[in-house]
Amino acid sequence: MNFDFDTDTEEMRAAISAFARDKLPCPDAFDPVAFRERWLLAGEQGVVGTAVPEAYGGLGLGAVTAAALMEALGHGSEDTGFAFSVAAHLFACLRPVVEFGTEEQKRHWLPRLSSGEWIAAHGITEPEAGSDALALRTSAKLRGDHYVLNGGKAFTTNAPVADLFVVQAVTDPSAGFFGLTSFLVEAGTPGLRVGRPYDKVGLHGSPTADVYLEDCAVPADHVLGTEGGGAAVFSASMAWERTCLFAAYLGAMRRVLDSTVEFAGLREQFGMPIGGFQAVSHRIVDMTLRLESARLLLYRAAWGLDRGERDEVAPGLAKLAVSEAAVQLGLDAMQIRGALGVLSGEAETLLRDALPARIFSGTNDIQKNNIARALGLGPKRRVRRR
Template sequence: MDFTLDQDIQSLRRSVRDFIQNEVEAAAQQIEDDNEIPERIVRLSREMGLFGLSIPEEYGGLGINMVGKCALYEEIGATHNGYTTLIGAHTGIGTVGIVEMGDERQKRLYLPDMASGARIGAFALTEPQAGSQATNLKTTAVKKGDKYILNGTKHYITNATKADVFTVMAVTDPSKGAKGITSFIVEKGFPGFRVGAVEKKMGLRGSHSAEVIMEDCEVPVGNVLGEEGQGYVNALKILANGRAGLAARNLGSSQKLLDMSVKYAKERIQFDKPIMEHQAVAHMLSEMAVDVEVLRSFVYRVAWLVDEGRQVIKEAAMLKLFGSEAYSRVADKAVQVHGGLGYIADYPIERFYRDARIARIYEGTSEIQKNIIAGRLDKEYS
């Protein structure tokens, strides 16, 4: 396995690191207080090409491999997770479906603007009755002439208030179960489409999730993504593809928490010596460091497998499971190391702790990842 980054990616990584540290971090408290990412930060992100991480060069993106993307995601993860989620949801599940399954017309129509950040992407699968049980969709799509008419409500849709282009899953043939689900590219301006209530969340301030409501929404036949009846398969592919990137963002956040915790432990004096010299604190820092290093190795191994064209259904599920759980463990220990300061809302440790909790839920819960892993093991050993 070779995780070596070429000179261009190393240079871009340094630029992204500087941008995250000097610009986004400086705005982190503002993002938290205002529940909004400043337009200046979004504009600078566009100028750096961060919205085009997953899009090939021929459509205006950066055209880098998965190992390179994970290196950049790791840097992006080292700041406010609301900002991280805006970028990650767009470059991950928001665009991957069109890149991987779109026809040439669809790619030419949507990807250049999505690569530049002029149009934001979102992924609309979850419904009130279809979360982990993704096959229980109630949103329907009925073909009428040269259009499909979509009716239904999605919720918890990340980037919904900012997005212009949605990958939407709907039932085209209820009699076929999972094989009766089709994916569509839906624009926010299509007749019958609107964004509903914005959800109030525990964390991820600045990243808005909301309902997406379709009432006799008119979608051109040409906006079917992939083949009719392949929507559930498409959804699984889109989610699996993004798991290495999501874990890389978790890695960046975990490394940031470790860095902050070690620095604090070396400066904080209790019982006449730095708390890092107390075994209880030293052990917590050691455990955090192990989680970070194991996650780093796992992220780049799976990213390398993706670049090799290998099937990574099991490995991606394992990585999503381990990455989200490791991030939660690191965040919890960071609060403990910082003591009362870690519980204060004006200090970033508390923010990371709240933000880490969603990692075990969105884009496939930890329990669903275990089901996927067990299913693959059952096939491998049969």
């Protein structure tokens, strides 16, 4: 096993980390104009299209390298929300187009999405279909040469600024797993409306909102994949998201851990640095253990993606490990800082940004169900065969 990145990857990581530190500071408040300006800068660096083939404007990188660059982005910038938006755009939207799109779709949309000119959003979650992701109510009915979509999506990352939406809808309510279809819907399409941005506990740099579809006519050639293939599109995107997206948290954790070690070496109480007290030093050791363990699981999952593995275990374990480690590391970093930890700063910011990680991309409780099922435990998912 070789745990080292090659020279090119290390150079890209250093460049992305420096770029994020210099050009992507954490803003005091979200500004859609400033967000798009920063997005274009990230596009110029290749950040928003790392896992897209070069033929369509991306860098053509595999999952391991894409995760490594996402880790660098999370390390360089304290705006984890921005990194989260980039990852959602890339892994939940662009990767499905790469894997399931027609040649015409790829050439039409991917160059603009990879350059940073356009931003994408993935509409899957609904008010009544969160953990039960296949219980969607948004419908799509074929009418001649187009589909008519009706319904609504909730918690849609990037929705307030998106130029393209990947929307999951039900085309055959009786077909179960094979009743979902994915659609590519451009912003401005009549019948598509975006609600007000959410006010969230964390990830303030990532705009999120509801999406409403009211008799929204989408051309038939905007179907991503095949009719009835939406669940397969969703599953493939989640494998990338649950692995590579969470690499941004690895970078954020490393940044906060390093600053915590420095703080423990400088802060003195009772005539000595607090890092000399076992209660503090052991807590930092535990922080390091969680980070390094989670990192190994994530890169194991990324390695599997590059090899074409399609199991639910590795991405699920990576998602569980990273999200839980991030929350606990945030708590520990605040505890070591004492009263300073509850003031505005990177420790409390990491904790707020980490809390949603246990919910999105499938709650951690659902991840455990999925992993258990993949291990042969519990009831099997019933799939209606066509």
